Amino acid sequence: MASLRQTPLTCSGHTRPVVHLAFSDVTESGYYLISACKDGKPMLRQGDTGDWIGTFEGHKGAVWGVALNPQATRAATGAADFNAKVWDAIKGEEVHSFQHNHIVKSVNFSIDSNHLCTGSNEKLVRIYDLNKPEAAPQIFSGHTSGIRHVTFFDNNSALITCADDKTLRVWDRNSGQEVKRLDFPAIPSSMEVSKDGNIITTTHSNIVTFWNSKELTKIKEFMVPTQVNSASLHPDCTIFVCGGEDFKMYKFDYNTGAELESFKGHFGPVHCVRFSPDGELYASGSEDGTLRLWQTIVGKTYGLWRCIEQTPAIQENTTVINNKQEVPAS
Template sequence: MANLRQTPLTCSGHTRPVVHLAFSDITESSYFLISASKDGKPMLRQGDTGDWIGTFEGHKGAVWGVAINKEATKAASGAADFHAKIWDAVSGGEELSIPHKHIVKSVHFSADSSQLATGCNDKKLRIWDLSKPEEAVVEFAGHTGGIKHCYFYRNDTRLVSCSDDKTVRVWDASNGKEIEKLEFSCVPNSVEISPEGGVLTVAAGNTVSFWNAESLQKLNEFKVPSIVNSASLLPEKSIFVCGGDDLKMYKMDYQTGQELESFKGHFGPIHCVRFSPDGELYASGSEDGTLRLWQTTVGKTYGLWKCVEGPTPVENNIQPTALQEVAAN
């Protein structure tokens, strides 16, 4: 086992940088992965293997944010064409297009998929009732820079966002009022809420910090040998992974911050990182236009992985051979 090396699965298909990704919950058909790219075409994949399922076609600009609901029946995307779109994740058809006044950077479904939160370069967050999308149900004003990411949590009663204004803010989802603000010395590049809503993970500069999502008291903060663009905490909270400008994926101990492993595979800066819902793998998206899937426990038989011995990682290139075409007409 000492000679085992990480063997990432490389998911090709995008023609420009991959800037965001999201997993569904575990469904009867395992789980699913959606990716956002500057090529304007979000892609849906089988989450445990990386197999391409289909491409959502309809945006006329770079796609900056994506979301998939827990059941993997609906997908959402936000783009530089000033629109957020809702897609049928089974047929691939476009269900709804919601116009905004600026670039839509982030989208996130409520737990029951009835609402969508959007974060925009006009410095505002909005919540939309998808049955009546003519105007936002709630509009949140307070950020002084463009919104990078936003997520529902605490049974959809709270919204958390990070912005170019160097803050992370928590909002009351019912009325749009700001509850709390965390200030950073540099722009927070990503935020993540743990599945049960207890821990807020923030990547900013060369640090990854962890906060109690209720009290916003800092739990841990660790430095990384690179500018970090994204970080993700394993659901059981023993390790976290992160990646950034030095092209490496880091696996680190959540309690001590000790580097456990680091791997190179991408040929450009890493923009987004997330653990799968079962914690068996983590996905990364890069400036090089690829997604890569990495094993949490190297050498474990899971998905397409088999034990590979030797000093050199072997990549399993996953080409977009369709399981099911889901491109909108």
């Protein structure tokens, strides 16, 4: 396997930068991937192959945030048309639309799929009861700039947010009050909560930091070779991946911070990265308008990948789509 190079699968179809992505959990029919794009047309794909399933049509502005519920039966999107929408992910139909007063940057489902949280440039977080969509949402205020990311946390009893005011905050759902806070020297560009809920991964400048989610104490912090826009921790917490302004995807040892791999596949800055729920691959979205799927263990037979020996005709930017080798134009 030492002679093999990373061979990402390229998922095309978007016409503008891909700015966010999210996976479902593993279901009886596999797992799924949704992407947010400035073209206003979020797309649903089969997670392990990247095969296009459908496009959610209805937003009238750039889509900034996306989410799938664990079962992949519902999708959520937040957009520059000041709306957050919930969709039937099987039929592709709009189920709910929630009007805001500014751009909606982030959306996420509760674990039981009964509630939706949103974060917007209004500096507010909202929680909607999807069983009572006409009811007024619960509102959390305190951030002083637009909110970048929001997610449910601690068995849905809390929320975590990060914003352009250079803070990360934890909110108690019952009281609606901020209970913990972290201040950063620069705007936190991404935030991820581990599957077990114990570790929060953040990025800012060229730094990836891992936090104990209960106490908000720093576990580890590593500098990476580029301004980093997004990072994701493997489900078994042995490695993490990240990407940013130099177009590369990096893989690091979580325990030591040693760089394990770096691959250039995108033709623009990397905006978002996430590991699949089974940890076999990670996905990246870029300014170049594509999603790419990367193998966690290079050369392993999985999804559409097959073992390819390195030859002069097959370089690191080669893509494999539907088992056909294609070399993109430089």
